[in-house]
Amino acid sequence: MGETETKKKSAVVAVVGRPSAGKSTLVNLLCGQKVAITSPVPQTTRNRIRGILTTVRGQLIFIDTPGYHKSERKFNLYLKKLVEDTIQEVDIVLYVIDTSRPPGEEEELIAERVSSFQGPLLAALNKIDVTPSYREQVETFLNLRLPQASRWKISALTGEGIPLLTQALFDAAPEGDLLYPEEYYTDQDPDFRISEIIREKAVWETRQEIPHSLYVEISDMEKRENGSLWVRAFLVVERESQKGILIGKGGAKIKTIRLAAEKELAEIFPYPVHLDLRVKVDPKWRQKDTLLSRLFR
The missing domain is CATH 3.40.50.300 (P-loop containing nucleotide triphosphate hydrolases)
Structure with a gap:
């Protein structure tokens, strides 16, 4: 130098x-x-x-x-x-x-x-x-x-x-070497990024009813022959009534969440991301130490 x-x-x-x-x-x-x-x-x-x-x-x-x-x-x-x-x-x-x-x-x-x-x-x-x-x-x-x-x-x-x-x-800042390659703007894993985008869209759609009672669990990811990524994710809530809110009449709410998430993911990833969203109930998940330690890192 x-x-x-x-x-x-x-x-x-x-x-x-x-x-x-x-x-x-x-x-x-x-x-x-x-x-x-x-x-x-x-x-x-x-x-x-x-x-x-x-x-x-x-x-x-x-x-x-x-x-x-x-x-x-x-x-x-x-x-x-x-x-x-x-x-x-x-x-x-x-x-x-x-x-x-x-x-x-x-x-x-x-x-x-x-x-x-x-x-x-x-x-x-x-x-x-x-x-x-x-x-x-x-x-x-x-x-x-x-x-x-x-x-x-x-x-x-x-x-x-x-x-x-x-x-x-x-x-x-102190002097030092770069910790990441210059083109990086985050170090998040794809599954974490996808789960967060899904959660964001769900929060926006249900912000008066559900937000803190919700987390997203990625259960399966598969790269398809056409280059797209298929993802199955569960939106997990605490009560059956919240499950109905997320799904919506005739599945309208969960469809809105899916389409909004897929649209934003298309801007993040260099390939299409197709989501299969499901909703399930896990009572009192916010009290479970093992789950919380895995979710909050």
Whole structure:
């Protein structure tokens, strides 16, 4: 390497915040591709989703974490532990705080978790395009709880402030080699990506009735001779009544979910994906440790 050549930067960034702060929308925007599903329903994200941004400056690996939520229910305890573990494993923490809501108890909990982080801490004040705005209250909260955090005013929806935030993240990153090939924008396995897209479409279609009672299980995948991928997936709910809601009258709802998922999967994969969707009931699945440890990773 020549003396005048700039060394590459490389960092893993934890994206944390309370539910519905806009973390997944921000990660998708930063990476230039959809890597995390989104919906109006809080805590749509259940896993640590990796999105990868590679530029001439280097590479940033974003870990989109579940919304940090105060609850002692087993389901939420698993999500909280994912966030806490992630903070211990990264180079940079990016705290996304929603300026359309006043800071509350959840913000206090998050500030407590990240205050002891030894690396660079950046606060992204999101939704600056939304009214009413509680930006002054957010600034006061950060002054008191996280004075060490640099602050960046952004809108993950419009893109305002994103170039400056990206530059700041690269400035904070240590020098290092790329961890992924340049063309990668996520490291998710195909079955996980497919299950998440199906779940997203199901949440959008049933967001008033089912969202947190649902998970998607891929039971079979087969590459066909014509180059397409056939997938059988089960949408698993907790009650028989929820099964009927997902299927819909004459199967209309499950068909809508299937078509929407297939349309988006066609934009992600270089081959057609054909879905065979079924619905089954697993009572109290959110209380089963073995299942939760497999789903939330």
